[in-house]
Amino acid sequence: MPSAAVQESAGGQPDDPASGPQPGLGGGLPAGLVGRPGRRQAPPRHLADLDPAGRRTAAQQLGQQRFRADQLSRHYFGRLTDDPADMTDLPAGERTGLASALLPRLLTAERELTCDEGTTRKTLWRAFDGAYIESVLMRYPGRVTMCVSSQAGCGMACPFCATGQAGLTRNLSAAEIVAQVVAGARALAGGEVPGGPGRISNVVFMGMGEPLANYSHVLGAVRRLTDPVPDGLGISQRGITVSTVGLVPAIGRLAGEGLSVRLAVSLHAPDDSLRDELVPVNRRWKVAEVLAAAWAYAAATGRRVSIEYALIRDVNDQPWRADALARLLAGQLAHVNLIPLNPTPGSRWTASRPADMSEFEARLADRGIPVTVRDTRGTQIDGACGQLAATDRTAPPAGPVALADPVVRAVPVVPSGQPAPAVRPAPAVRPAPAVRPAPAGPSGPRATGRVG
Numbered sequence: 001m002p003s004a005a006v007q008e009s010a011g012g013q014p015d016d017p018a019s020g021p022q023p024g025l026g027g028g029l030p031a032g033l034v035g036r037p038g039r040r041q042a043p044p045r046h047l048a049d050l051d052p053a054g055r056r057t058a059a060q061q062l063g064q065q066r067f068r069a070d071q072l073s074r075h076y077f078g079r080l081t082d083d084p085a086d087m088t089d090l091p092a093g094e095r096t097g098l099a100s101a102l103l104p105r106l107l108t109a110e111r112e113l114t115c116d117e118g119t120t121r122k123t124l125w126r127a128f129d130g131a132y133i134e135s136v137l138m139r140y141p142g143r144v145t146m147c148v149s150s151q152a153g154c155g156m157a158c159p160f161c162a163t164g165q166a167g168l169t170r171n172l173s174a175a176e177i178v179a180q181v182v183a184g185a186r187a188l189a190g191g192e193v194p195g196g197p198g199r200i201s202n203v204v205f206m207g208m209g210e211p212l213a214n215y216s217h218v219l220g221a222v223r224r225l226t227d228p229v230p231d232g233l234g235i236s237q238r239g240i241t242v243s244t245v246g247l248v249p250a251i252g253r254l255a256g257e258g259l260s261v262r263l264a265v266s267l268h269a270p271d272d273s274l275r276d277e278l279v280p281v282n283r284r285w286k287v288a289e290v291l292a293a294a295w296a297y298a299a300a301t302g303r304r305v306s307i308e309y310a311l312i313r314d315v316n317d318q319p320w321r322a323d324a325l326a327r328l329l330a331g332q333l334a335h336v337n338l339i340p341l342n343p344t345p346g347s348r349w350t351a352s353r354p355a356d357m358s359e360f361e362a363r364l365a366d367r368g369i370p371v372t373v374r375d376t377r378g379t380q381i382d383g384a385c386g387q388l389a390a391t392d393r394t395a396p397p398a399g400p401v402a403l404a405d406p407v408v409r410a411v412p413v414v415p416s417g418q419p420a421p422a423v424r425p426a427p428a429v430r431p432a433p434a435v436r437p438a439p440a441g442p443s444g445p446r447a448t449g450r451v452g
């Protein structure tokens, strides 16, 4: 029986991140999973929540000319500024009022951590209501990827994921998602990231949260990110990746949007018995249904689907599971991303042995499945997958940082005059549920059972 929190919305406002309808969750979720947060105060409205027509209407409602909205859009998306002092094309007496009505500051950078000689930067953001979220900028030769959060926390409860341990606080607004990218774009344009001034080329929805459980705001954000300047940031749709646990109705809906964003499906197991444990939403939508939706998405968009598979030692890394995965993907427009598990604090699970990883990869490759092992950038700053655990804090995170790598620096971003201590949020960890040993596959030995 699904919890009350996941029943279809009776009355939320479409633009209310706290209670908006969740069309992707029709049919409800298994008990314990949270599709929709309880009612909370919505973030302030921002220009990036609105499409261009909506912005003009909003300007008019403020007693302004409609074209003022376009001027503000040019400042925000084109010049990456929300500072009224920069807006010299607006009447001096109107600047502050317009900016505070349509460009309210949504996120405050609480802390920044960098590694990889400054080319990986994780930012911890505090939202208007004290919720904490994180984003990560990763600069590579020839591209810059922003990993963004779509929710404060996550309701999907995947036991190996740090965010999943703390539960869902609330959906982010479209503008709160966009603000993470604008901040990265601003830092890059300003030459703050080693490598010279640059631009964001890719955005991946792989930070905190399940993007398809916050469908309308994620879609709004995708439009703002990809609409050409000055309506949006002008990032190529092909550079956007939406990663999901597999909310089947929402995948179908996304396929019908006429976008060419990439879909990533967090599969992590080819068999329902194990996936039911690793990705609990699998109890609602099984592997076969999730993959059918993925292939329909590939057919509708022409884009290869990325299959995410975190390799967990002796849990899902057996050769027979590689073979089973290869059989599921044979002949499909798919690519497998193997991710060595980033162990979360308190969990006994760890990354696969290198030899098992190589074997898993080779078995897929031998069967003609395109496969790569994902770069694990940012591990030292807990910026890697599943490590974004600063959820649901009402007070600034505190506690000693345990950063082994001397390259990692904690950078204070709130001008305080005092160097900020190197701290990180203490993750709220609940013990991972015991996972049953997976049954033996048709062509392989039993899992060892050392899984919980």
Ligand code: SAH
Pocket: 156, 158, 160, 161, 162, 205, 206, 207, 208, 209, 210, 211, 243, 244, 245, 264, 265, 266, 308, 309, 310, 339, 340, 341, 342, 343, 344, 385, 386, 387
């Ligand atoms: N909810 C979405 C997006 C956020 S997580 C999803 O599940 O796809 C982004 C990716 O990181 C997912 O593939 C997720 O399964 C993976 N991930 C989470 N925790 C991880 C960990 N501890 N180690 C490796 N990958 C992890």
